[in-house]
Amino acid sequence: MTPSSVFAATGWKLLEKIGSKGIQIIVQIILARLLVPDDYGVVAILSVFISLSNVFIQNGFATSLIQKKEATQIDFCTAFFSSLGIALLAYIVLFVMAPVIASFYGMMDLTLCLRVQALVLFAASCAGVQQAYLSRSLNFRVNTIATLVASLLSGVFGVCFALRGWGVWALIFQQLISNYLAVAFVYLMADFRLRFFFSMESLRALFGYGWKILGSSLINTLYINMYDLVIGKVYTRELLGLYSRGQQFPTLLTQNLNDTVQSVTFPLLSQMQDDSVGMKRRMRRALTLDAFVVVPALLGLATISYEFVYVILGEKWIAAAPYMMLLSLVYSTHPIHTMNIQCMKALGRSDLFLKLEILKKVLEISVLLLTVPHGLMVMLWGQVALAVGGIPINVWPTKTIIGYGTMEQIRDLSPTLFAGAVMCITVRLMALLPVHMVLKLGLEVVVGALVYMGISYFLKNEAMMYLLERMGNRQKEDA
Numbered sequence: 252m253t254p255s256s257v258f259a260a261t262g263w264k265l266l267e268k269i270g271s272k273g274i275q276i277i278v279q280i281i282l283a284r285l286l287v288p289d290d291y292g293v294v295a296i297l298s299v300f301i302s303l304s305n306v307f308i309q310n311g312f313a314t315s316l317i318q319k320k321e322a323t324q325i326d327f328c329t330a331f332f333s334s335l336g337i338a339l340l341a342y343i344v345l346f347v348m349a350p351v352i353a354s355f356y357g358m359m360d361l362t363l364c365l366r367v368q369a370l371v372l373f374a375a376s377c378a379g380v381q382q383a384y385l386s387r388s389l390n391f392r393v394n395t396i397a398t399l400v401a402s403l404l405s406g407v408f409g410v411c412f413a414l415r416g417w418g419v420w421a422l423i424f425q426q427l428i429s430n431y432l433a434v435a436f437v438y439l440m441a442d443f444r445l446r447f448f449f450s451m452e453s454l455r456a457l458f459g460y461g462w463k464i465l466g467s468s469l470i471n472t473l474y475i476n477m478y479d480l481v482i483g484k485v486y487t488r489e490l491l492g493l494y495s496r497g498q499q500f501p502t503l504l505t506q507n508l509n510d511t512v513q514s515v516t517f518p519l520l521s522q523m524q525d526d527s528v529g530m531k532r533r534m535r536r537a538l539t540l541d542a543f544v545v546v547p548a549l550l551g552l553a554t555i556s557y558e559f560v561y562v563i564l565g566e567k568w569i570a571a572a573p574y575m576m577l578l579s580l581v582y583s584t585h586p587i588h589t590m591n592i593q594c595m596k597a598l599g600r601s602d603l604f605l606k607l608e609i610l611k612k613v614l615e616i617s618v619l620l621l622t623v624p625h626g627l628m629v630m631l632w633g634q635v636a637l638a639v640g641g642i643p644i645n646v647w648p649t650k651t652i653i654g655y656g657t658m659e660q661i662r663d664l665s666p667t668l669f670a671g672a673v674m675c676i677t678v679r680l681m682a683l684l685p686v687h688m689v690l691k692l693g694l695e696v697v698v699g700a701l702v703y704m705g706i707s708y709f710l711k712n713e714a715m716m717y718l719l720e721r722m723g724n725r726q727k728e729d730a
Contacts, residue, residue, distance in 0.1 A: 274399070276503055278406035282421065283564045285413040288492030293419045295495040296356060296483050297368045299476040304341040304369070306469045308334050308376050315456075316383035326456075327380055328448035334376035345369040356483055360419075368423050374430040381434065384443045397436030405429035470608045474615055478630065481623060494627065496564065497574025501582040504548050531653040534594055535663060536717070541586040542667050543714035547703045550671045553579035554678045554699070558692040577631040584638040587660060591645040594653070603648050611641055667714065670706040677702045 283291075316322050316330055346366050353361035385394050409425025417424075482491045552559065556576040560568050595603055615637050622633040643657050650656035661668075678699040684691055707715045 274402040274406055276500070278402075278409055278425070279499065280563055281410050282413050282425075283496065283568060285410075286418065286421070288489045288496070288568070290419040290422065291492035291495045292483065292488035292490075293358060293361060293364060294422045295479045295491050296352075296358070296361060297365055297423070299479050300345060300352065300365065301368060301371060302472050302476055303469070304338075304345065304372055305375050306472050307341060308338050308372060308379060316380070322383075323453075324446065325448045325450045326453050327384060327443075328445050329450050329453040330383070331377070331380040331445050332449055333454060334379055335373070338372040338376040342369050342372050358488065364419060364423060368426070371427055371430050374427075374434050377434045378430070378437075380445075381437045381441065381443065385437075385441065393437055393440045397433050397440060400436055401429050401432035404432055470605075470612050474612050477616070477619065481619070482627065485623060486627065490627065493568065493571040494574050496560075496568055497571040498578050500559070500575060501549060501552060501579045504552060504579075505545065505582045505585055528653075530594065531655050534590060534649075534653070534655060538586060538590045538660065539663055539667070539714040540717065541590060542664050543707070543712065543718075545586050546583050546664075546667050547671045547674060547699075549579045549583035550675050551678065551696070551699050551703075553577075553583070554675045555682075555692060555695050558682070558688055558695065562689050562692045573628060574631060577628070577635055581631075581634045581638045584642065587642055587664070588638075588645050591649045594649050594655075607644060607648065611644055614641075663713075666707065666710045666712040670703050670710065670712065673706055674699045674703040 316326060346369065349362045349365040352365060353359050382394065405425050405428040408428050409421050412421035412424055478494070479491060482494055553576045556579065557569070557572045560572040560575060564571070595607075618633040618637055619630065622630040646655075646657040646660060678695045681695050681698060682691065684694070686694070704715075
């Protein structure tokens with residue numbers, strides 16, 4: 252696979268993420284101004300149970316299909332029908348348990364909401380296999396177009412529903428429409444067609460690798476959503492809504508940027524399972540590129556969180572600003588965490604991945620239990636400490652297997668970290684300017700970006716030089 256094809260695949264994936272998530276951001280900004288924190292508190296609870304169900308439906312089989320050296324039509328069909336069966340079982344469980352969940356949280360309107368929202372699970376069972384097929388061939392063009400169109404159309408429907416006073420139902424139907432349209436468009440545009448094949452041998456092979464990924468993903472998803480579960484039960488629906496808004500934009504940035512590189516990197520690393528030197532070289536390149544984009548974006552959002560919430564979401568959401576700041580700091584560490592996890596997956600070490608996830612979650616749940624009595628801000632500072640302190644745990648297997656340790660990775664990222672730190676200091680100084688909040692936010696974004704790019708260029712940041720070189724070569728090819 253040539254560098255040009257990898258660069259093109261990354262470009263399509265980035266376009267998908269920026270385009271679709273950009274549309275979603277605009278839609279969510281409009282909806283945030285039309286709806287209230289209570290509505291988002293309900294959706295946050297729904298999302299917990301949908302996310303946990305999706306782990307069973309998507310994570311194990313999709314990851315196994317990508318990681319497998321030779322995946323056949325029978326493998327894809329077996330994974331699809333297995334996922335569909337799991338989706339049906341998960342829906343039945345959620346349908347039956349919905350009244351119990353609603354009673355536990357004291358939100359009786361949650362019953363019908365969960366039963367309707369859970370219909371998205373059937374779309375997820377199709378999407379997981381579709382994404383695995385497209386990822387193996389780095390064919391992100393089809394998915395980009397499908398996702399963009401689905402995001403746009405569902406966004407229009409969601410805003411219309413909100414304007415008609417549908418409240419939380421505007422959010423639920425918007426998500427349902429988006430997921431089903433994306434699956435339908437991919438089916439129409441891709442050359443991938445499923446047949447009525449099913450093989451127990453294929454199922455055992457896929458599950459043999461995938462169950463450990465599924466187990467670790469379940470642990471991780473449960474932990475991530477545990478904050479929503481705890482806040483919704485211990486505190487109030489309104490506070491959960493504010494926390495959800497504070498988490499939304501750091502999450503969207505991470506999905507746009509970090510997940511773009513990860514989705515391209517995993518199939519590439521999987522093809523180099525027998526070449527540790529080549530894998531280290533390719534992982535180092537991917538890590539520095541990932542961090543070069545993700546770290547400044549998240550650090551920048553943490554720095555301008557107050558101005559961002561006030562201008563973009565409105566004054567009624569201003570209490571979400573400190574949550575956004577701390578969660579942005581947490582997500583800024585994701586490149587180094589997720590890249591090392593991808594390396595373990597690509598090497599087929601799902602057993603090691605699961606063991607590490609169990610160890611980390613024991614530590615993380617302990618911190619959660621210790622911080623809950625002291626309020627939400629203390630809980631989030633605990634997340635920040637865990638995000639930084641957990642880096643050596645995720646890096647240890649990579650150092651053992653391909654010789655790429657914590658200190659070496661941090662040295663590779665030091666130009667990006669330095670430029671990001673100077674950017675943040677500059678932006679905070681600009682916050683002292685006695686100008687209108689909208690103008691202040693615009694100046695902070697523009698000046699912060701210029702400072703970061705300028706320092707990176709001055710330091711000859713390897714990631715920036717590589718991107719400039721690739722763009723230059725692409726222009727020559729087009730000419």
